[in-house]
Amino acid sequence: MNVPSRHQTRPTIALAMGDPAGISPELTAKLAALEDVRREARLIVIGDRRLFEEGARIAGIAARAGTADELAFVDLPHPDPASVRRGVAAREGGLSALANYKHALSLACDGKANAVCFTPFNKQAMRLARPSYDDEIVYSAEVIGTTAPASEFNILGKLWNARVTSHIPLADVARSLSMERIHRALGLTDACMRGAGFARPRIAVAGLNPHAGDGGSFGREEIDVIQPAIEAGKAEGIAADGPFPADTVFLRATKGEFDAVLTMYHDQGQIAMKLMGFDKGVTLLGGFPFPICTPAHGTAYDIAGRGIASVTAAREALKLAIAMARQIMPSPAS
Known part of the structure; x- marks a missing residue:
C-alpha cells in the first residue's frame, strides 16, 4: 500500500472502524463515500473489508475503498462477519475495535497519517476484550507511549x-x-x-x-x-x-x-x-501529538443494520480531524 506522507497539501486521516455489532461499519462506509471529505483529505480505512462492504450494503452505497488515490484500505480480517451478532457487546467485537484503533494510532505515530478518527466503540465489548481497559484516553496514551496530560473534549458546532x-x-x-x-x-x-x-x-x-x-x-x-x-x-x-x-x-x-x-x-x-x-456532537481526545476524533454518540445497537444511522456527527468528527491536522502539517516546502 502506498501511504501518502505528511508532506502533502491534503492531510491523511487514519479512519478506524469501531464496534462491528453496532452502526460503526455502516458509518465507516458512509464516511468513505463522502465526496467533500475525499476532496479535503486522504483516508486510510482500517478494519475488516468484509464488514466494511456489509456496512456499505446496509447504508445503500457503493463500497469504494481502495479504488482511488484518495482512499486506501488496511484489511484486518477479524472477526468473521458471520459470527457478529448485531446489538450484542462481545469480546470479538472489542478485539476487532482495539486492533483497528491501535493500527490507526501506529500509523499516526509513524508519520503515515496526520490524524486519527474512529467510529463508535462499545466500552463493555472493549473490557471483555481487555479487562484492564479504562477509556480511550488511557489506552491511547499507552499505545503512543506518552505521559503528557490528555483529556476528552466534547464539541458542538x-x-x-x-x-x-x-x-x-x-x-x-x-x-x-x-x-x-x-x-x-x-x-x-x-x-x-x-x-x-x-x-x-x-x-x-x-x-x-x-x-x-x-x-x-x-x-x-x-x-x-x-x-x-x-x-x-x-x-x-x-x-x-x-x-x-x-x-x-x-x-x-x-x-x-x-x-x-x-x-x-x-x-x-x-x-x-x-x-x-x-x-451532531464530536469528541476530541486532546493532548496527544496528533488529533484523535470520534462522534460523541455511541454504537446505537438498537438501530444497527437498519440503514438509518445518521452520519452527521461522524462527518463532523472527521472534518474536525482534517482541520486540526492542517494546523500541524509542515508546509510542502519545509
Missing part, C-alpha cells in the same frame, strides 16, 4: 466542553479536584482550542456546587480550589472566567459569551451538550 475529571465515580469528584489539576485542564483546553483555530478562546469555568457555592454557603471548593486555578490561568494569558453556576453557564455560552465551558466532572457538561445536539 463552535462550542467546546472540557472537563477536569472524567470517568470516575461521582463520590470521588470533590476529593479529586485540586488547584493544580484545574489549572492543568485550563491550559490544555486553551492549547487544544488554539490548535483548532481559536486565536484566544474564551473559557468559562463551572463551579462544583449548587450556585457555585453561593459564597461558601454550599461548599468551599469554588473559593479554595477553583478560583485560584482561574487566576493562575489568567496570569498566563488564558481568557478564563468564573466559577459560574453550572445550571446557567451553558446558557451564557450558547449566547456567544464563551467559546468553551470547563466543567468539574463528566455529566456536568455531557448532559448539557447532548441535550443540545446528541446527533
Whole structure:
C-alpha cells in the first residue's frame, strides 16, 4: 500500500472502524463515500473489508475503498462477519475495535497519517476484550507511549466542553479536584482550542456546587480550589472566567459569551451538550501529538443494520480531524 506522507497539501486521516455489532461499519462506509471529505483529505480505512462492504450494503452505497488515490484500505480480517451478532457487546467485537484503533494510532505515530478518527466503540465489548481497559484516553496514551496530560473534549458546532475529571465515580469528584489539576485542564483546553483555530478562546469555568457555592454557603471548593486555578490561568494569558453556576453557564455560552465551558466532572457538561445536539456532537481526545476524533454518540445497537444511522456527527468528527491536522502539517516546502 502506498501511504501518502505528511508532506502533502491534503492531510491523511487514519479512519478506524469501531464496534462491528453496532452502526460503526455502516458509518465507516458512509464516511468513505463522502465526496467533500475525499476532496479535503486522504483516508486510510482500517478494519475488516468484509464488514466494511456489509456496512456499505446496509447504508445503500457503493463500497469504494481502495479504488482511488484518495482512499486506501488496511484489511484486518477479524472477526468473521458471520459470527457478529448485531446489538450484542462481545469480546470479538472489542478485539476487532482495539486492533483497528491501535493500527490507526501506529500509523499516526509513524508519520503515515496526520490524524486519527474512529467510529463508535462499545466500552463493555472493549473490557471483555481487555479487562484492564479504562477509556480511550488511557489506552491511547499507552499505545503512543506518552505521559503528557490528555483529556476528552466534547464539541458542538463552535462550542467546546472540557472537563477536569472524567470517568470516575461521582463520590470521588470533590476529593479529586485540586488547584493544580484545574489549572492543568485550563491550559490544555486553551492549547487544544488554539490548535483548532481559536486565536484566544474564551473559557468559562463551572463551579462544583449548587450556585457555585453561593459564597461558601454550599461548599468551599469554588473559593479554595477553583478560583485560584482561574487566576493562575489568567496570569498566563488564558481568557478564563468564573466559577459560574453550572445550571446557567451553558446558557451564557450558547449566547456567544464563551467559546468553551470547563466543567468539574463528566455529566456536568455531557448532559448539557447532548441535550443540545446528541446527533451532531464530536469528541476530541486532546493532548496527544496528533488529533484523535470520534462522534460523541455511541454504537446505537438498537438501530444497527437498519440503514438509518445518521452520519452527521461522524462527518463532523472527521472534518474536525482534517482541520486540526492542517494546523500541524509542515508546509510542502519545509
